[in-house]
Amino acid sequence: MRIPRVRLCAALATVLLSVFAARARAQTASMPEPTFRVSSSLVYLDITVLDKSGQPVVSGLTQDDFAITEDKKPQRIFSFEPPQVHRVSSGDNPNGKPPITILVLDLLNSSFADFAFIRYSMRQFLMTQPLQLAAPTEMMVVGNQSLEMVQGFTHSREDLLAALNHLPPAVPFKEMDGMFFWDRFAQSIDALQQIALQNKGVPGRKNVVWVGHGGPNIELIGPDFSGEDIQNLKQYVHDTTNMLVDSRITLYVIYPGLKMHRDMTISMMDSDVDIGDSDPFSGEINFGVFANETGGQLFFNRNDVDKMIGQSELLGSEYYTLTYQPQERDDNGKFRRIRVTVREPGLRVVTKAGYFAPQKYQVDDPRQQHMANLSEAVQASIPFKALDVSVAGIVRHPDTNTAQFTILLHADNLHWLLDDSGRNAAGLIAAAVSLDKNRDMLASKMWEGSVSPRNPQIADRIEDVSNVQAKLLITVRIPRKTQSVRIVVETELGGRLGTADVDRKLIDAAPAEPTPEPKLITPSRPDRFRPPYVPPPSK
Numbered sequence: 241m242r243i244p245r246v247r248l249c250a251a252l253a254t255v256l257l258s259v260f261a262a263r264a265r266a267q268t269a270s271m272p273e274p275t276f277r278v279s280s281s282l283v284y285l286d287i288t289v290l291d292k293s294g295q296p297v298v299s300g301l302t303q304d305d306f307a308i309t310e311d312k313k314p315q316r317i318f319s320f321e322p323p324q325v326h327r328v329s330s331g332d333n334p335n336g337k338p339p340i341t342i343l344v345l346d347l348l349n350s351s352f353a354d355f356a357f358i359r360y361s362m363r364q365f366l367m368t369q370p371l372q373l374a375a376p377t378e379m380m381v382v383g384n385q386s387l388e389m390v391q392g393f394t395h396s397r398e399d400l401l402a403a404l405n406h407l408p409p410a411v412p413f414k415e416m417d418g419m420f421f422w423d424r425f426a427q428s429i430d431a432l433q434q435i436a437l438q439n440k441g442v443p444g445r446k447n448v449v450w451v452g453h454g455g456p457n458i459e460l461i462g463p464d465f466s467g468e469d470i471q472n473l474k475q476y477v478h479d480t481t482n483m484l485v486d487s488r489i490t491l492y493v494i495y496p497g498l499k500m501h502r503d504m505t506i507s508m509m510d511s512d513v514d515i516g517d518s519d520p521f522s523g524e525i526n527f528g529v530f531a532n533e534t535g536g537q538l539f540f541n542r543n544d545v546d547k548m549i550g551q552s553e554l555l556g557s558e559y560y561t562l563t564y565q566p567q568e569r570d571d572n573g574k575f576r577r578i579r580v581t582v583r584e585p586g587l588r589v590v591t592k593a594g595y596f597a598p599q600k601y602q603v604d605d606p607r608q609q610h611m612a613n614l615s616e617a618v619q620a621s622i623p624f625k626a627l628d629v630s631v632a633g634i635v636r637h638p639d640t641n642t643a644q645f646t647i648l649l650h651a652d653n654l655h656w657l658l659d660d661s662g663r664n665a666a667g668l669i670a671a672a673v674s675l676d677k678n679r680d681m682l683a684s685k686m687w688e689g690s691v692s693p694r695n696p697q698i699a700d701r702i703e704d705v706s707n708v709q710a711k712l713l714i715t716v717r718i719p720r721k722t723q724s725v726r727i728v729v730e731t732e733l734g735g736r737l738g739t740a741d742v743d744r745k746l747i748d749a750a751p752a753e754p755t756p757e758p759k760l761i762t763p764s765r766p767d768r769f770r771p772p773y774v775p776p777p778s779k
Contacts, residue, residue: 283563284488285308285561285564286445286488286561287535287590288589288591289589290588296558301582316567317564323559326557340446341446341556342377343549344431345359346358348412349415354453359407366404372396376395378393379403382427388685390404392681392682403683403719406640408642408755421456438487445490446488447536447552447556449492449556450491450494451496452494454526454530458473460523481533484534492536493538494549495539520532533592533593533594535591537552537590572597572599574596575596617737618681624737631645631742632646633645634742634746634747635753636748637752637755643718645716647670648711649691649712651666654691655732666691667732667733668689669686669730669732670712670730671728672685672714672727673727673728675722676722676723683718685714693709726741727741
């Protein structure tokens with residue numbers, strides 16, 4: 241069974257999204273803050289304390305009221321911050337650091353009707369917010385192919401509403417077809433990894449509000465998987481857990497479902513269970529476990545989704561921060577259980593459940609070099625010419641505030657391999673990134689796949705590539721502050737990079753057409769991550 245550690249598409253998304261991260265959040269803190277890393281000596285815990293009615297307790301507690309254990313061993317608290325420190329900066333609180341909010345709309349795992357309800361509920365929530373948001377907020381969509389940023393971090397409610405109102409239509413064909421079960425599973429967890437890596441090194445707590453069902457549920461108990469399959473799946477989610485904990489991300493999942501189904505029931509139970517001291521993913525892998533593991537919650541109320549979004553924001557903004565230095569830790573890869581208690585009876589502490597210790601001799605993921613190269617290509621003002629990349633055409637779609645770019649690639653530095661049909665094809669990863677005048681990212685769209693030579697007469701055999709070209713299409717949102725769009729293309733083999741830049745004036749002068757109607761795509765093969773037949777859970 242092939243479970244992707246992080247596919248190249250995910251790696252690209254991570255890099256593109258991370259470009260804006262440090263600069264976008266610089267305004268949230270006046271001084272740099274050390275980062276929590278599971279492999280470092282200092283552990284950060286963002287803690288929400290609830291009273292008997294479930295409301296946050298924001299005053300009256302000091303460092304002496306808290307106690308921390310890791311694997312049942314008491315830990316000495318190194319530092320303490322009350323909720324007041326994390327609120328919006330003001331004259332009385334110049335160093336306030338409001339938590340970052342990342343709104344994720346789940347098209348991948350939602351029915352057409354559910355996603356319409358998700359959009360409606362998000363709009364209702366945003367309309368209740370002030371014009372100037374207290375915390376920097378970003379909006380993403382998990383779609384059929386990738387995680388897309390539709391609005392970068394902003395304090396403007398109108399920016400978010402404009403992005404929401406101009407989302408292009410799409411048919412959730414993977415949710416409708418059981419053959420994509422494993423693709424949805426991998427894509428959903430990849431999205432969590434991308435968001436975690438995006439925020440790696442950024443000070444403070446980050447609240448991910450995932451509106452939708454989340455990835456499919458996987459049961460590890462039973463005869464469907466071999467021992468190696470289970471080990472690969474566990475390592476995949478263990479890595480994801482550490483990425484989330486490392487980045488100080490808390491996951492809140494909002495179920496908008498017009499109907500209840502099995503995955504939702506299991507996730508709801510797992511989001512509110514005491515996982516004990518063992519591996520939280522020993523029996524089930526679902527978004528409820530991730531919410532529990534990161535100190536978040538899972539909400540289900542189909543009539544009040546907008547209120548649930550607001551509740552998750554409230555819980556994520558009123559928190560204490562404690563740090564400690566682990567006294568003992570073996571590099572054995574096992575789960576390290578963290579427990580936090582308070583002296584006052586009747587109060588409940590919600591925080592991260594723990595993390596997985598590193599393993600000795602674990603090989604570093606080679607995608608790190610890919611990410612470093614791609615990050616440089618996005619940020620740099622100079623062109624990259626290892627690939628000959630040019631823009632052959634632009635079409636605007638004013639109804640969705642997007643533009644489609646036709647990208648031409650000269651074949652000199654492409655790596656041609658035979659595909660399943662015996663024709664030559666080159667594997668590529670591409671992205672279009674909308675940038676403002678400061679080269680901060682406003683929107684991005686990723687593309688992953690293969691291209692064939694444009695001339696069908698030479699597609700079966702390539703001997704002379706001097707006149708060979710390949711073409712791909714990619715569409716990205718063009719927010720109103722966009723000054724330019726940078727196209728980045730990388731070869732899957734060899735990591736050759738090429739860029740092309742398009743000025744906003746050229747985009748505005750391009751011909752306009754309505755956004756094409758969404759089409760239902762029927763797969764010609766089972767998705768590539770399916771093991772020997774495992775029936776997906778019935779709804």
